[in-house]
Amino acid sequence: MNQCLQTIQDYGLRSLGLGERLLPRSGFTLCEQVTLIGSGLIWNVYFAALALLFGFFLANALAVAKASRNPWARKPAEWFIFLFRGSPLFIQFFLAYELLVQLPRAGIDVLGITVQTSWMTRAWAGALLVLMLNTAAYSAEIFYGALRNLPKGELEAADAYGMAGWTRWRRVVWPTAMRLAWPAYTNEAIFLFHATTLVFFSGFPAFQQRGDALYYANYFADKTFNPFIAYPIVAGYFVLLTLGLIALFGLVNRRLNRHLPGAAKKIRYRPNLIR
Amino acid sequence: MLSHCTDPSALQGLAWLSCYLTTGNHMLFYASFGTVLLLLAITAPVALLFGFGGAMASRSRIAGVRWFGRIYTSMVRGVPDIIFFLFVPIALDQGFEWLRSRVYCDPSVPVRQGNEFIVCAAAKLPLSTSPEWVHQAYGIFLAVIAFAVVFGAFAANVLHGAMNAVPRAQLETAEAYGMTPRQVNRRILVPQMWTYALPGLANLWMILIKATPLLFVLGVEDIVYWARELGGAKTRAYAYPHPDWRLYYFLAILVFYLLMTWGSERIFDRIRARLSRGQATAAGEAMRKAAT
Amino acid sequence: MKKLTLAAAAFALTAGMGMAQTVRIATEGAYPPYNLINDQGQVAGFEVDLGNELCKRAELQCTWVKNDWDSIIPNLVSSNYDAIMAAMSINEERKQVIAFTEDYLPPAPSSYVALDEGANLETGIVAVQTGTVQASHIADTQATMLEYPNIDQVFAAVRNGEADAAFGDHEVMRPFVEDSDDLIFVGEQVRLDEGIGIGVRQSDNELREKLNGAIAAMKQDGSLNALIKTHFGEDAQTYE
Numbered sequence: 001m002n003q004c005l006q007t008i009q010d011y012g013l014r015s016l017g018l019g020e021r022l023l024p025r026s027g028f029t030l031c032e033q034v035t036l037i038g039s040g041l042i043w044n045v046y047f048a049a050l051a052l053l054f055g056f057f058l059a060n061a062l063a064v065a066k067a068s069r070n071p072w073a074r075k076p077a078e079w080f081i082f083l084f085r086g087s088p089l090f091i092q093f094f095l096a097y098e099l100l101v102q103l104p105r106a107g108i109d110v111l112g113i114t115v116q117t118s119w120m121t122r123a124w125a126g127a128l129l130v131l132m133l134n135t136a137a138y139s140a141e142i143f144y145g146a147l148r149n150l151p152k153g154e155l156e157a158a159d160a161y162g163m164a165g166w167t168r169w170r171r172v173v174w175p176t177a178m179r180l181a182w183p184a185y186t187n188e189a190i191f192l193f194h195a196t197t198l199v200f201f202s203g204f205p206a207f208q209q210r211g212d213a214l215y216y217a218n219y220f221a222d223k224t225f226n227p228f229i230a231y232p233i234v235a236g237y238f239v240l241l242t243l244g245l246i247a248l249f250g251l252v253n254r255r256l257n258r259h260l261p262g263a264a265k266k267i268r269y270r271p272n273l274i275r
Numbered sequence: 276m277l278s279h280c281t282d283p284s285a286l287q288g289l290a291w292l293s294c295y296l297t298t299g300n301h302m303l304f305y306a307s308f309g310t311v312l313l314l315l316a317i318t319a320p321v322a323l324l325f326g327f328g329g330a331m332a333s334r335s336r337i338a339g340v341r342w343f344g345r346i347y348t349s350m351v352r353g354v355p356d357i358i359f360f361l362f363v364p365i366a367l368d369q370g371f372e373w374l375r376s377r378v379y380c381d382p383s384v385p386v387r388q389g390n391e392f393i394v395c396a397a398a399k400l401p402l403s404t405s406p407e408w409v410h411q412a413y414g415i416f417l418a419v420i421a422f423a424v425v426f427g428a429f430a431a432n433v434l435h436g437a438m439n440a441v442p443r444a445q446l447e448t449a450e451a452y453g454m455t456p457r458q459v460n461r462r463i464l465v466p467q468m469w470t471y472a473l474p475g476l477a478n479l480w481m482i483l484i485k486a487t488p489l490l491f492v493l494g495v496e497d498i499v500y501w502a503r504e505l506g507g508a509k510t511r512a513y514a515y516p517h518p519d520w521r522l523y524y525f526l527a528i529l530v531f532y533l534l535m536t537w538g539s540e541r542i543f544d545r546i547r548a549r550l551s552r553g554q555a556t557a558a559g560e561a562m563r564k565a566a567t
Numbered sequence: 568m569k570k571l572t573l574a575a576a577a578f579a580l581t582a583g584m585g586m587a588q589t590v591r592i593a594t595e596g597a598y599p600p601y602n603l604i605n606d607q608g609q610v611a612g613f614e615v616d617l618g619n620e621l622c623k624r625a626e627l628q629c630t631w632v633k634n635d636w637d638s639i640i641p642n643l644v645s646s647n648y649d650a651i652m653a654a655m656s657i658n659e660e661r662k663q664v665i666a667f668t669e670d671y672l673p674p675a676p677s678s679y680v681a682l683d684e685g686a687n688l689e690t691g692i693v694a695v696q697t698g699t700v701q702a703s704h705i706a707d708t709q710a711t712m713l714e715y716p717n718i719d720q721v722f723a724a725v726r727n728g729e730a731d732a733a734f735g736d737h738e739v740m741r742p743f744v745e746d747s748d749d750l751i752f753v754g755e756q757v758r759l760d761e762g763i764g765i766g767v768r769q770s771d772n773e774l775r776e777k778l779n780g781a782i783a784a785m786k787q788d789g790s791l792n793a794l795i796k797t798h799f800g801e802d803a804q805t806y807e
Binding site for chain 1: 354356357358359361362365390481484485488499521522526529536537
Binding site for chain 3: 298299300302303365368369372388389390391392393394399403404407410491492494496503504506507508510511512513514515516519521
């Protein structure tokens with residue numbers, strides 16, 4: 001037990017580069033595997049949380065652009081969404097990495113100021129960018145669907161109150177669209193969370209053996225030559241985190257629906273809507 | 276093999292390219308597109324079957340079956356598919372061989388010896404005397420099962436939702452005609468649920484298409500495997516040396532996937548229109564209005 | 568399979584024994600010149616030529632199986648094939664799980680590759696291929712390690728300045744360095760293993776013995792050295 005506490009101290013934050021520098025090399029204990037894989041989970045959470053946060057805003061902009069009547073706004077949005085929804089994330093990671101390493105190492109001169117670009121090839125930035133664009137495309141499609149399904153009555157009511165433009169958007173259109181889109185968006189969040197396991201699996205290099213949960217699981221499977229311990233541990237972690245995510249999004253859902261008596265039912269994880 | 280390709284080092288430009296693109300391993304690369312399509316064509320119905328079983332199980336009146344259905348669908352969905360693929364196929368393979376070893380081998384010999392998993396020759400799957408294509412087919416079979424288990428769980432969810440969406444009144448009418456629960460299921464519930472299930476199943480198909488690059492994790496030589504293999508830099512040890520061309524190969528794969536998803540969407544639009552005909556839904560209503 | 572291969576050898580045994588059962592040998596097919604996929608899409612390279620010769624001498628019937636490096640050992644212990652010839656260095660870690668025959672290649676040197684002589688190998692950034700013995704070695708040094716899934720990306724990282732140097736098997740990197748006009752070998756070579764051997768299951772003594780016999784015979788009559796020279800060049804390390 002004490003030994004395990006020591007292991008947690010040594011490796012609990014290993015994925016961030018804190019604690020022991022060398023990974024365990026032999027005589028792997030279950031505690032070491034659980035601790036290191038758990039430590040890698042920090043990266044999965046980091047990627048998922050930030051990609052969802054930034055992607056959410058981008059997705060709203062894209063959804064509005066796609067719903068717009070102006071072809072200059074609509075066409076680029078449609079193409080962007082098609083490109084990212086139509087191809088596997090796996091391939092997107094690879095291509096993005098290949099493109100990002102093309103950036104000049106010395107940085108780019110913009111109006112006399114040198115903008116550093118080398119950090120873009122690091123997973124924390126590059127992979128985050130890809131995940132963000134990817135989730136933005138999927139979420140935009142969900143939000144676009146919601147915008148098209150706004151109840152006609154609510155829009156007419158807003159008109160009747162004399163709301164227009166920004167006020168109407170902020171007080172009626174957007175909250176209603178979010179309420180409609182939320183169950184599907186929950187699924188998208190779960191899918192994105194699962195997709196973070198691909199970061200180190202395809203393309204992006206691990207720096208000083210700092211990787212995500214799957215990276216460490218792969219390390220152990222590679223050293224112990226036994227896939228039946230490390231991978232199920234990752235699976236277990238993900239089941240727990242998925243449940244947490246559903247609970248979190250359920251809270252938001254309840255808030256979005258708080259004015260509807262009885263409508264704030266438990267959100268069900270139904271991956272059937274859009275992805 | 277084209278006739279002028281006997282001495283690749285003497286060729287230049289287009290002639291070189293034409294020979295390069297028709298080498299034996301490029302042919303295997305082109306064939307691997309077929310592998311992916313074949314796998315999709317087999318997996319989709321199998322996954323649908325798993326899904327149907329899962330959905331029926333989670334509606335069952337027997338508590339044990341119901342719990343099995345629920346746990347299956349929620350467990351599998353909580354785990355990233357790639358993690359499943361990393362250990363489930365080996366586990367399946369060992370499971371099958373273990374079952375066969377109970378039948379064909381001396382049961383007193385343990386199957387696990389230390390860290391090794393050994394069954395007698397008669398229980399091996401496939402038999403080690405089998406030709407290579409049997410081994411390959413078995414690999415694809417395991418991949419299909421692994422995919423079907425994962426996507427079956429998603430399909431179960433979609434179908435479960437669709438079954439619940441069939442208007443109560445339609446089922447009650449059937450009961451009023453004196454149909455047994457089994458007849459209601461077969462004559463009303465199952466035929467009627469498809470229109471509600473289609474959007475979800477269409478999405479699932481899209482997800483399935485986009486999950487196929489993970490095939491190489493399962494040891495199937497798919498397009499990603501060949502793109503890496505062929506695109507990687509080739510030194511003078513090879514007949515057709517070239518620098519790192521993986522970018523071009525991957526762009527070709529990207530186009531393939533975009534075409535696949537684009538084509539699928541067109542087809543689903545048609546099916547959607549077909550299934551909505553006469554249904555008590557907004558789409559069905561709109562068609563009715565348009566017709567009159 | 569063990570029963571079989573053995574059976575073939577044991578000609579003195581029962582007359583009823585049929586044909587030898589096939590020995591399935593796994594290789595990666597992505598590590599030239601050790602093993603590679605040729606233009607006909609078949610496995611080729613030093614190990615394939617050597618393996619076929621060994622099988623002939625040991626009177627075994629062999630077929631080749633391509634398998635991903637990551638799962639090459641798990642699939643051996645779960646009996647999906649019977650032997651591994653994939654430039655697998657003999658080391659303690661692996662010996663705990665599988666058995667090795669005698670080495671068929673002397674300990675292979677590993678080298679650093681960089682763009683210029685002055686590259687910082689001690690504390691700089693060194694790119695390696697994931698899961699190799701070279702990766703384990705760099706993890707122990709003071710250098711900052713960058714891991715890539717394949718060798719192309721390792722060189723790309725050095726070329727675009729992502730890494731100061733690459734570290735890998737000398738024979739694998741040599742053709743790339745010779746073909747290029749920018750990459751050079753730098754620093755001291757490092758020896759990391761006890762040579763390269765054929766991996767077999769620990770319980771599979773019969774197969775190991777037969778292969779050992781064939782390897783010893785090839786070392787004896789110089790045919791192994793000749794084969795090494797055809798694949799790795801005249802300067803390659805050979806057996807005394």
